[in-house]
Amino acid sequence: xxxxxxxxxxxxxxxxxTAMFALxxxxxxxxxxxPVMAEAPPLPWKWVPLDPLEAGxxxxxxxxxxxxxxxxxxxxxxxxxLLKEQVGYPWTTLPDLMMSHAAAGYGGHGTLCGSxxxxxxxxxLVAYGLGENGQIFRQMIDxxxxxxxxQEFPTDRFDDISEMPGQIRVQAMSPLCHTSxxxxxxxxxxxxxxxxxxxxxxxxxxxxxxxxxxxMNEYFEGRWTxxxxxxxAEIAHCIDCHGPDDMWHSKPSLNHQQGHxxxxxxxTDHTKKGQKG
Ligand code: HEC
Ligand code: HEC
Numbered sequence: 001x002x003x004x005x006x007x008x009x010x011x012x013x014x015x016x017x018t019a020m021f022a023l024x025x026x027x028x029x030x031x032x033x034x035p036v037m038a039e040a041p042p043l044p045w046k047w048v049p050l051d052p053l054e055a056g057x058x059x060x061x062x063x064x065x066x067x068x069x070x071x072x073x074x075x076x077x078x079x080x081x082l083l084k085e086q087v088g089y090p091w092t093t094l095p096d097l098m099m100s101h102a103a104a105g106y107g108g109h110g111t112l113c114g115s116x117x118x119x120x121x122x123x124x125l126v127a128y129g130l131g132e133n134g135q136i137f138r139q140m141i142d143x144x145x146x147x148x149x150x151q152e153f154p155t156d157r158f159d160d161i162s163e164m165p166g167q168i169r170v171q172a173m174s175p176l177c178h179t180s181x182x183x184x185x186x187x188x189x190x191x192x193x194x195x196x197x198x199x200x201x202x203x204x205x206x207x208x209x210x211x212x213x214x215x216m217n218e219y220f221e222g223r224w225t226x227x228x229x230x231x232x233a234e235i236a237h238c239i240d241c242h243g244p245d246d247m248w249h250s251k252p253s254l255n256h257q258q259g260h261x262x263x264x265x266x267x268t269d270h271t272k273k274g275q276k277g
Contacts, residue, residue, distance in 0.1 A: 038093075040093065041090050044125065044126055044127055044129055045087075046126075048087055049220070050079070050082045050083075051213075052210045052211075052214040052217070053210065054082070055078050055209050055213040056157065056158065056206040056210035058081060058082070059074040059075055059078035059115075059205045060158045060202045060203060061161075061202075062205075063198070069103075070103030070114060071114035071115040072099035072118040074205040074206075075115040075117070075118030075119045075208055075209050076098065076102075076118030076122060077099070077118075078205075078209050080096070099114070099117060099121060102114035104177060105176065106177075110182075112176065113148065113172075113177045113208075115201075115205040116144065116148060119144070120141045122212070123140050123141055124141075127140060127219070131225075136219075136226070139229075142226070144208075144211070147211065148208065149173060149175055149262070150172075152169035152170060153184065153200065154167055155169070155203065155207045157207055158203050158207075163199065164199045167196065167203070168184075168187055168188045170184040170187045175261070180204070181201065184197075234262065234263075234264060235263045235264065241254055242254050242257040
């Protein structure tokens with residue numbers, strides 16, 4: 001490929017670029033540095049009301065795609081594709097494959113569910129800096145992960161377009177791919193490489209996207225504010241001692257644990273052990 005074929009400094013692109021980036025920033029060229037791109041406009045980027053079911057179905061259908069699929073891409077690209085169609089720039093500048101790495105809990109590591117990762121990336125772009133102290137995007141994401149951990153997946157929302165409707169439902173327990181998938185696979189008697197598991201994860205991806213789009217629509221219509229996180233009754237005492245309950249260290253405490261997951265998923269309650277003697 002000749003440099004000119006992809007360079008923004010080609011004559012043709014210079015002309016197109018000037019118009020295209022007039023809103024967004026610089027379209028200059030330097031002989032030494034190769035292509036010079038326009039700078040991305042500052043966050044937040046524009047949201048318009050989207051159809052949550054259409055977005056969820058796109059995610060469900062994208063999931064099995066060998067290139068654009070997987071949970072990370074499915075969640076990100078389903079919403080992004082709608083924003084590209086209905087808003088255009090600057091969404092059109094984002095690469096389709098940005099969230100590919102999030103599949104199977106990021107690189108196959110089973111950490112954060114990639115659907116949550118893909119959707120959170122869009123939430124960040126849309127809601128960064130909005131709300132009280134500019135923190136609404138964190139609250140939205142925190143609430144999304146809380147919601148996810150409580151869900152019994154997969155929901156039946158996509159059963160009408162699924163080859164495997166009515167799959168067994170199991171609570172995810174945490175936002176981790178590992179607990180979400182492994183607990184389900186064990187209960188379903190399904191292998192991780194099975195069609196049934198992929199179908200299940202495609203539905204999880206669709207459901208996460210549905211919920212996120214629905215919430216974002218409501219937020220921008222002024223009808224939804226994510227509740228501030230409060231520890232559940234089971235872990236309130238853990239947080240009292242080990243807190244803080246947020247990243248801004250507002251309460252005096254040991255202040256050496258970070259996070260809002262349910263502690264007893266992974267820890268025993270050492271304060272109860274002590275009661276034995
Ligand atoms: C009354 C205060 C208090 C409460 C309530 C409390 N902790 Fe602790 N926890 C401590 C202290 C103090 C330590 C020791 C810290 C140190 O060594 O620096 C500790 C230690 C720990 C440790 C380190 C390993 C261990 O077991 O010693 C873990 C993990 C832990 N707590 C989790 C929890 C969880 C989960 C809960 C709620 C179910 C909880 N704690 C409730 C005060 C508390
Ligand atoms: C997904 C599993 C998981 C969840 C949920 C979780 N933890 Fe932990 N936590 C761990 C692991 C694993 C360690 C490292 C333990 C070790 O080093 O022995 C740890 C370490 C800690 C430590 C430091 C302990 C030490 O001995 O160094 C504290 C305190 C702690 N967690 C408190 C909490 C509290 C409070 C919660 C709930 C708000 C919580 N954790 C939720 C897995 C978890």
